[in-house]
Amino acid sequence: MNxxxxxxxxxxxxxxxxxxxLKHSNDFIKESSKESLRDIVTEVDKYAEKKIIxxxxxxxxxxxxxxxxxxxxxxxxxxxWIVDALDGTVNYVNHVPLYAIxxxxxxxxxxxxxxxxxxxxxxxxxxxxxIGIYKNHAKIKVRDRKPEECLxxxxxxxxKYEPTTRGKEFLMFEKVNDSTRGCLRTGSAAMNLxxxxxxxxxxxxxxxxxxxxxxxxxxxxxxxxxxxxxxxVDKEKNLVSYIATVPSAWSFIKEKIKLx
Amino acid sequence: MxxxxxxxxxxxxxxxxxxxxxxxxxxxxxYVEINDNLSKLLNKNKKITTxxxxxxxxxxxxxxxxxxxxxxxxxxxxxxxxDAIITAVGPRNILSIIENxxxxxxxxxxxxxxxxxxxxxxxxxNNPNVVFAIPDVIASNTxxxxxxxxxxxxxxxEDGVCYxxxxxxxxxxxxxxxxxxxxxxxxxxxxxxxxxxxxxxxYLGSLLYVRYLHESMQNKECEKIVIGAIYEMKxxxxxxxxxxxxxxxxxxxKELQRFRNTLLYDPIIRVAREPFRKLSLNGRLIGAAQxxxxxxxxxxxxxxxxxxxxCYDNLNDPDANIKYLMKSLEPPDFLNVAMRLRPGEALYExxxxxxxxxxxxxxxxxx
Numbered sequence: 228m229n230x231x232x233x234x235x236x237x238x239x240x241x242x243x244x245x246x247x248x249l250k251h252s253n254d255f256i257k258e259s260s261k262e263s264l265r266d267i268v269t270e271v272d273k274y275a276e277k278k279i280i281x282x283x284x285x286x287x288x289x290x291x292x293x294x295x296x297x298x299x300x301x302x303x304x305x306x307x308w309i310v311d312a313l314d315g316t317v318n319y320v321n322h323v324p325l326y327a328i329x330x331x332x333x334x335x336x337x338x339x340x341x342x343x344x345x346x347x348x349x350x351x352x353x354x355x356x357x358i359g360i361y362k363n364h365a366k367i368k369v370r371d372r373k374p375e376e377c378l379x380x381x382x383x384x385x386x387k388y389e390p391t392t393r394g395k396e397f398l399m400f401e402k403v404n405d406s407t408r409g410c411l412r413t414g415s416a417a418m419n420l421x422x423x424x425x426x427x428x429x430x431x432x433x434x435x436x437x438x439x440x441x442x443x444x445x446x447x448x449x450x451x452x453x454x455x456x457x458x459x460v461d462k463e464k465n466l467v468s469y470i471a472t473v474p475s476a477w478s479f480i481k482e483k484i485k486l487x
Numbered sequence: 488m489x490x491x492x493x494x495x496x497x498x499x500x501x502x503x504x505x506x507x508x509x510x511x512x513x514x515x516x517x518y519v520e521i522n523d524n525l526s527k528l529l530n531k532n533k534k535i536t537t538x539x540x541x542x543x544x545x546x547x548x549x550x551x552x553x554x555x556x557x558x559x560x561x562x563x564x565x566x567x568x569x570d571a572i573i574t575a576v577g578p579r580n581i582l583s584i585i586e587n588x589x590x591x592x593x594x595x596x597x598x599x600x601x602x603x604x605x606x607x608x609x610x611x612x613n614n615p616n617v618v619f620a621i622p623d624v625i626a627s628n629t630x631x632x633x634x635x636x637x638x639x640x641x642x643x644x645e646d647g648v649c650y651x652x653x654x655x656x657x658x659x660x661x662x663x664x665x666x667x668x669x670x671x672x673x674x675x676x677x678x679x680x681x682x683x684x685x686x687x688x689x690y691l692g693s694l695l696y697v698r699y700l701h702e703s704m705q706n707k708e709c710e711k712i713v714i715g716a717i718y719e720m721k722x723x724x725x726x727x728x729x730x731x732x733x734x735x736x737x738x739x740x741k742e743l744q745r746f747r748n749t750l751l752y753d754p755i756i757r758v759a760r761e762p763f764r765k766l767s768l769n770g771r772l773i774g775a776a777q778x779x780x781x782x783x784x785x786x787x788x789x790x791x792x793x794x795x796x797x798c799y800d801n802l803n804d805p806d807a808n809i810k811y812l813m814k815s816l817e818p819p820d821f822l823n824v825a826m827r828l829r830p831g832e833a834l835y836e837x838x839x840x841x842x843x844x845x846x847x848x849x850x851x852x853x854x
Contacts, residue, residue, distance in 0.1 A: 231810075231811060234811055235811050235814045235815035236815070237814040237815075238811065238812065238815035239816065242815075242816055242820045242824060243817075243818075246820070297535065310539070329491075348823055349823060349827070351824050353808075353811075358808075359808075361808050363810065363824060363825060363827070364763040364766075364806065364809065364812070364825050364826075365763065367807070367810075
């Protein structure tokens, strides 16, 4: 499979799942909490994920790592898909139109194809190493600006934290919020990274986010010209922390945000 | 004493056609070009040769001395001393050169395929002398090998007419200075009787794997679709803009002759370039189809042309991603996500309804 084919499969799966999510967005949705009040799952999540898995399985032999189903082995062990069928579930169930499907393809340990799709705004972000990065039909890139002119966003972890640890996160949030155009907590890490990639945000960061939330977005940010740094903070639990900003805001954010 | 022209863009119009409008015996030529190789070659050769088709088997040639070609990043000290600036860089590149027009009131003549450009430049530069021009001509950005052997910078153009806003009539030249109303009439005709069928012929040609536009028109099925699209647009121009029928007929037949011109070597990849720009909601394909529907005319042939643009497959094109989207999305999603057409809209429904049959028609063209 070449990158073009991988990209086509990922787009096809993301949009199919997006259509499904959109169609059922007004249905009665049964939700259940996982590790914290903000970490929830719905039946719609699961069905959307099933749809994506079906498309990926029918078109490739690579393994699949998903939020709800875990690891699904495939014949090809060198590469695998990372899937989040619904990043921003809390937004989805509350009808806040900011959520996305995120699909990345990992080869030799690094994402090289990424797709993020917000079905409400119909924004499809996609890119691959050697191909470039696009939103719908248009090529996109970051909009480099001084940090004071940038809007930022953060994705806190959905996991239950100790109050002192959470306190430190809020402190970092405050530092950035008060010395820039502001800092948002959008509820979707994938959308944060996509917004950075198209020049809406000047940067974003996340502490102990799930890999499937951010794998595609981190690649998109990198392809769009952002500076990106990430580290696994717990490989077993697929937790990753990261900072991604436009070049001119990098040192500013690095100085304020201490993730590791 | 000669007048001085500073021309942004040494491509098909800037290098090939403008010298026929402003003859080099009366005008000195300075260029600004972003392409490094072209800029170096212009400065090395200090001349270009442009060929004009004067009949169906004959060219007239002209050597144009080039005083200097600036690279786009180079500082242009003489900008306030020139008699006119001419832009022919393509609408997408205008914003990258606009900075240079600030603090000058030198007339700027925009030979761009977008009538809103002069207003944009004026508002961003405060230069009140920015005018629109319509080079009613097809100019190729290349020439057949035998002409390029004599001069690698050879280029071919038709014998066309250049309509320029009479506000800058003092500049003279071999062009037609017209008032805003006539400029508007010419623009509407160009937009819909030239731009729309021209790119349809190119997208159909790309499916036939031919290189030049006239080769596309030699295929009877393609020609039929192009003629059909022209017919649809003629009806729109009559109904919507109330243009004179004789003018419309004359314009349409002139365009068809142009597309068939075997001397022109108009490259398909030039005309078909950037399909998403041509497919923009107000552009020459989707925009033309929408206009047609708003007049109660179902644009069957334009819809086939749009479909051909969807199928454009050129990995070197800036809009090469159209191929990925077309391959990976279901037809309703492609129209919605890639084209931003909304379900329920007339064009969306018409396209979807004819999707398979039009694809089959295009497949048959290839055979």
